Amino acid sequence: MTMREALNLALDQALERDERVFLIGEDIADPGASGPTAGLSSRYGTERVLDTPISEAAIVGAAIGAAMEGFRPVAEIMIMDFIGIAADQIINHAAKMRFMTGGRTTAPITVRTQIYGGLGTGATHSQSLEAWFMHIPGLKVIVPSTPRDGKGLLTSAIFDDDPCIFLETIRLQGQRGMVPVDPGFSIPLGQADVKRAGTDVTLISYGRGVVESLGAADALARQEISAEVLDLRTLVPLDTAAIIESVHRTTRAVVVHDAVQFAGPGAEIVAILQRELFDRLSAPVERVGARFVPNPAPPALESQVYPNSEKIIAAVHRTLRWKTTREGARG
Amino acid sequence: MTTEQAAGPALDVRRRLYELMTLMKAADDRLSKGIASGELQCVYWPSRGQEAIAAAVGAVLRLDDQLVTTYRGLHDLIGKGVPLVEIYGEMLGRQVGSGRGKGGTMHIAHPDSGLMMSTGIVGAGPPVAVGLAMAARRKGLDRVTVASFGDGATNTGSFHEAANMAALWDLPLVLVCQNNQYAEMTPTGHTMKIAQVADRAAGYGMPGVRVDGNDPLAVVAALEEAVERARAGAGPTLLECVTFRFRGHYFGDPMKYIPTEQMDAAIAADPLPRFRSRLLDDGVCGARELDEIETAAVSAVDEALAAVLAAPAAALDELDRDVYADPRNCPA
Secondary structure, eight states, rough: OBHHHHHHHHHHHHHHHHHHHHHTTOSHHHHTOSSSSTTTTHHHTTTEEEEOSSSSHHHHHHHHHHTTTTTEEEEEEESGHHHHHHHHIIIIITTTHHHHHHTTSOOOOOOEEEEESSSSTTSSSOOOOHHHHHHHHHHHEEESSHHHHHHHHHHHHOOOOSEEEEEEEEEGTTOOOOOOOOTTTOOTOOOOOOEESSSSEEEEEHHHHHHHHHHHHHHHTTTTTTTTEEEEEETTTTTTHHHHHHHHHHHEEEEEEESSTTTTTHHHHHHHHHHHTTTTTOOOOOOEEESSOOOOSSSHHHHHSSSHHHHHHHHHHHHHHHHHHHHHOOO | OHHHHHHHHHHHHHHHHHHHHHHHHHHHHHHHHHHHHSSSSSOOOOOOOOOHHHHHHHHOOOSEEEEEEEEEOOHHHHHHHHHHHHHHHTTTTTTTTTTTTTGGGGGGGBBBGGGEEEETTTTTTHHHHHHHHHHHHHHTOOOOOOEEEEEGGGGSSSHHHHHHHHHHHTTTTEEEEEEEETTTEEEEGTTTTSGGGGHHHHHHHHEEEEEEOOHHHHHHHHHHHHEEEEEEEOOOEEEEEEESSSSSSSSOOOOTTTHHHHHHHHTTTTTHHHHHHHHHHHTTSSSSHHHHHHHHHHHHHHHHHHHHHHHOBOGGGGGGGSSSSSSSSSSO
């Protein structure tokens, strides 16, 4: 099934299984819904699949209030670029509530939102802003790359006791893959997944970057370079052990993401690698992220901004060349 | 006994209002004295002057009704019944605080009393109150949620979003605006074109009511109607209570922006001596009874403060708790 169908199934089964679950957002009820919530209001009613005014702060605030009372709200912010309107509720309220009240109140909400990009929608409908939320203690940040992971991780997020930011990617919604239909299936948050095993270099990514990394790994295999693709799946909690384990074996790493490279999630991963594996690395860790520019609307320009297989392959070659240079210098 | 019964619950409410107002004032006075002298170290956004509104909210709401307030919330917390020790304890960073001392003055919550959230962000409370009201309806409870905020909050998008949503869905919510005539350091007249905050209600399709927020009985009357309406499923009300802040935005505010005549007039309209005179004039309580109420409030505050000062400071290991449900989720 597609990612969209997998996410729909996760929401469907959560609504079916637990009365505390409800969905709230813009255009999520039928007949206006076309994304992962399509069909659900017809099945569970508009009290549990609740269309709202265009009011992002109140959507998330209302989800928080209901979550404080034991509900498991799933709020939808249609496109990630709109999340700024709701940022105060997410950052100052959902994230900090448990800490500030010593656990007396909590806000176990899930905020689903979608990363656009690649559709020519321009600078305000295309951003990957996950680094913002990684920076806020109290939030969990989840970015699936496959339909299977989408279903398993969304199920975990909904029933997790902490507020979760769940990032979908418009360009992955139509991707197909095998998905367990068992309602009991879930994937624990904080566990990375090796999407392809390799020995020469580790491509560390999440979300759409995983797809580009797998494409690069295929091409590299034809050049007899064995690339491992590690899918982080959740950025917080971050599976540091899996990152270290993989790069310890391969000794080279390239971090790939659609978020802007400068001060992006990759910077944290590079910091971890240099601290934990300084003596083990054969080359500086490379990053392939989006260019530091508001996303341009024309497709010819936009395609230059994002990571792609060519850029990843070039970065891998830089890590391989570095080894020869250094050993040459030593010799 | 017979006369008390004949006077009915109205008498009880009036006495209760004075008890609450007196306790709020005593708590503010003691805190202010302590901070000014250096005895107490904490930040504080004083509520002195706004007691009548909070007392009315406390007297009208049931224990299971819920309240969302703001950083200027000492009076609201007391009105809703949050124990003084937990309030002072939180303000002074002690383990006996409502959040074991780590949330601080602006972030006190006490769900057992129905005090669900205090926010430090102007305008952020109403959306959360919308969610609490939705939860009550989904659970089939007849409980009402009150969101309390200042005049400044009504200029935020967050307030507008929440008010529209609450009206749209006929939620059991009352929006109580404590119009203290200043948004931080800026007079209300400089921040909105309209003369009355209550006029905003028409834009959302809900009733808007403006009352003298220094008259607890006027607030009680208006609030009872709004709460009744909300409880009956008829939707929210915007209740504007006009009052004044005696100590400025934050404790220590030099208040250079408040004209002397305005402050003099506000002090002349201080809700406490005014309500005391009224209780005496109406023969509700005698002077001795009122004196006893005042003495009891001071004692209760002193007792709570002593307990707080004897309690240990927030523990260092609190840093490892409550960031996530499971502390292992924190990055190293």
